[in-house]
Amino acid sequence: MVQSRSLIDESGKRTDGRVIDELREVKINVGVVKNADGSALIEFGKNRIIAAVYGPREVHPKHMALSDRGVVRCRYHMSPFSTDTRKSPAPSRRETEISKVIREALEPALILEDYPRAAIDIFIEVLQADGGSRCAGISAASVALADAGINMRDMVSACAAGKVDDKIVVDINDTEDKEGGADMPVAYMPNLEKITLLQLDGELNPNEFNTCLEEAVRGCLKVYEIQRSSLMEKYFGDEKGMKEE
Amino acid sequence: MSLSKKSTVIVENLRKKQMREAISTGKRLDERSLDEVRPIEIELDVIKKANGSAWVKLGNTEVVAGVKVETGEPFEGLENSGALIITAEVLPIASPHIEPGPPDEETIELARVVDRGVRESEMLDLKKLVLVPGKIVYTIFVDCSVINVDGNLLDATSYAVVSALASCKLPVFEIKDDKVVDTGKTQEPPITTLPVSVTTVKIGDYLISDPTTEEEACMDARLTITTNSKGSIVAMQKGLKGSFSIDDVKSIADKAIAKGEGIRGKLKGMINIG
Numbered sequence: 380m381v382q383s384r385s386l387i388d389e390s391g392k393r394t395d396g397r398v399i400d401e402l403r404e405v406k407i408n409v410g411v412v413k414n415a416d417g418s419a420l421i422e423f424g425k426n427r428i429i430a431a432v433y434g435p436r437e438v439h440p441k442h443m444a445l446s447d448r449g450v451v452r453c454r455y456h457m458s459p460f461s462t463d464t465r466k467s468p469a470p471s472r473r474e475t476e477i478s479k480v481i482r483e484a485l486e487p488a489l490i491l492e493d494y495p496r497a498a499i500d501i502f503i504e505v506l507q508a509d510g511g512s513r514c515a516g517i518s519a520a521s522v523a524l525a526d527a528g529i530n531m532r533d534m535v536s537a538c539a540a541g542k543v544d545d546k547i548v549v550d551i552n553d554t555e556d557k558e559g560g561a562d563m564p565v566a567y568m569p570n571l572e573k574i575t576l577l578q579l580d581g582e583l584n585p586n587e588f589n590t591c592l593e594e595a596v597r598g599c600l601k602v603y604e605i606q607r608s609s610l611m612e613k614y615f616g617d618e619k620g621m622k623e624e
Numbered sequence: 625m626s627l628s629k630k631s632t633v634i635v636e637n638l639r640k641k642q643m644r645e646a647i648s649t650g651k652r653l654d655e656r657s658l659d660e661v662r663p664i665e666i667e668l669d670v671i672k673k674a675n676g677s678a679w680v681k682l683g684n685t686e687v688v689a690g691v692k693v694e695t696g697e698p699f700e701g702l703e704n705s706g707a708l709i710i711t712a713e714v715l716p717i718a719s720p721h722i723e724p725g726p727p728d729e730e731t732i733e734l735a736r737v738v739d740r741g742v743r744e745s746e747m748l749d750l751k752k753l754v755l756v757p758g759k760i761v762y763t764i765f766v767d768c769s770v771i772n773v774d775g776n777l778l779d780a781t782s783y784a785v786v787s788a789l790a791s792c793k794l795p796v797f798e799i800k801d802d803k804v805v806d807t808g809k810t811q812e813p814p815i816t817t818l819p820v821s822v823t824t825v826k827i828g829d830y831l832i833s834d835p836t837t838e839e840e841a842c843m844d845a846r847l848t849i850t851t852n853s854k855g856s857i858v859a860m861q862k863g864l865k866g867s868f869s870i871d872d873v874k875s876i877a878d879k880a881i882a883k884g885e886g887i888r889g890k891l892k893g894m895i896n897i898g
Contacts, residue, residue, distance in 0.1 A: 443627060443629070445628075450627060450628045450629070451627075451628045452625050452626065452627050452628075453625065453626045453627075454625045454626070472732050472735075472736060473736075475626070475729050475732045476729070476732055476733050476736050478625065478626035478729070479626040479729045479730075479733055480733075480861075480862070480863075481626070482626040482627075482628065482865075483862070483863060483864055483865050486628060486865035487865055487866060487867040491628075563860070568867065571867075572869060572870070573867035573868065573869055574862070574867055574868045574869070574870065574872075574873055575862075575867045576862055577847065577860055577861075577862035577868070577873065578860055578861050578862065579857060579858075579859055579860035579861075580740055580743075580744045580858070580859050581744055581858065582744070582745075582852065582856045582857070582858050583856060583857050583858075584854070584855070584856045584857075585855070585856075585857070585877065585878070585881060587856075588857050588877055589874060589877075592870065592873060592874070593870075596870065
């Protein structure tokens with residue numbers, strides 16, 4: 380990775396004006412897709428991602444069904460217009476891998492034993508990508524699953540941390556991902572305190588790694604608060620949600 | 625679409641119980657300790673038609689990797705770097721559970737995670753593999769074929785790629801009259817570091833290294849960590865529908881760095897490089 384220019388200025392500000400432990404602005408709207416059993420639109424910086432959940436419903440083809448628990452099907456997909464250069468609409472190898480890691484990040488939170496022979500379908504559509512779309516997608520999908528009333532052990536909140544100009548920063552944006560030193564997406568169940576997704580590319584020494592992991596988890600906790608209040612807002616109304624705190 | 629599926633490998637409940645009992649006493653069914661890696665055997669230069677090759681055995685898991693070097697256009701955005709392309713295929717000969725056809729998501733993940741480890745470690749100094757900046761660069765393919773499956777394909781494939789690359793001889797290409805000419809000479813590849821992938825899996829409350837197929841059928845979660853010669857972490861991938869605590873992850877990382885160092889020493893000895 381080439382570090383052609385400084386990504387953090389003297390006053391500690393990053394390319395988009397944030398300080399190192401600051402998340403981009405995150406907004407979640409619950410129930411945006413009328414036909415879905417559960418859905419959420421997440422705006423995470425310039426990311427705009429819709430997650431929709433259908434299910435529990437019948438499994439087709441039937442031989443895919445499991446007799447003792449439900450199956451989860453997950454598709455992460457980027458719209459052709461979501462990136463700087465047009466992306467072919469056909470699923471890429473990257474999307475195939477991300478669909479898999481997202482499914483594996485969400486499954487630990489779902490009580491699938493409650494849905495034998497059924498499928499829970501999770502569709503994540505990236506309308507606009509801005510770095511960190513898998514994390515934003517997981518956070519939106521988790522809210523959509525809760526919105527669909529799927530039995531869950533915990534929420535799944537996701538956030539990346541990474542290394543930029545030899546500093547550990549939280550919530551890597553597109554430029555920092557491309558030009559920075561390391562990117563580590565993490566998904567976390569905040570109440571069970573378990574990590575459900577962990578990936579890394581880029582070089583981190585053991586100390587940097589530990590700090591990066593802790594920063595990412597701290598970012599996840601901030602995302603969790605936003606997920607929680609978005610659901611509160613939909614189901615209890617703004618003020619009542621506040622009172623329950 | 626990614627689908628949660630049933631395990632294709634069936635392990636009897638009695639066997640699973642034996643395995644869990646053994647693991648709880650610190651021993652595995654094949655007599656290994658929990659963090660013991662199976663013996664690694666590497667045979668180099670098994671494919672004479674390739675620019676470099678390695679046949680790696682990790683216990684009963686066997687992978688052949690071959691390096692083929694061509695010239696071509698650089699990747700978009702990486703105009704001044706050679707192109708490195710790593711692929712992996714699990715052949716139908718490798719197990720009764722593999723069927724011919726397009727790669728499934730596990731195979732795609734295998735190739736991408738192995739690629740990530742090698743690429744992010746910057747094992748090959750791709751900047752040195754440019755003929756005409758922005759136009760013509762060395763294109764290095766490392767294709768892997770899994771010959772026999774017995775667990776931990778990620779590490780076995782990674783060792784095969786690293787061994788084949790580190791021991792390959794690159795043809796020397798020159799530009800004459802705007803054409804690429806193979807001079808017939810060879811050169812050493814520009815190797816900067818040896819990445820080593822170490823996979824740890826969780827079975828119940830226990831963490832074990834280098835799982836066999838049978839152990840993989842019982843595992844809840846998997847974490848693959850690649851380290852470089854400096855002992856830094858360069859790539860990671862968590863897999864499967866289980867989860868890890870933060871302490872799990874930290875202890876797996878510490879172990880991966882220590883174990884990686886040992887395996888790196890072995891690889892160096894077998895590949896015969898400094």
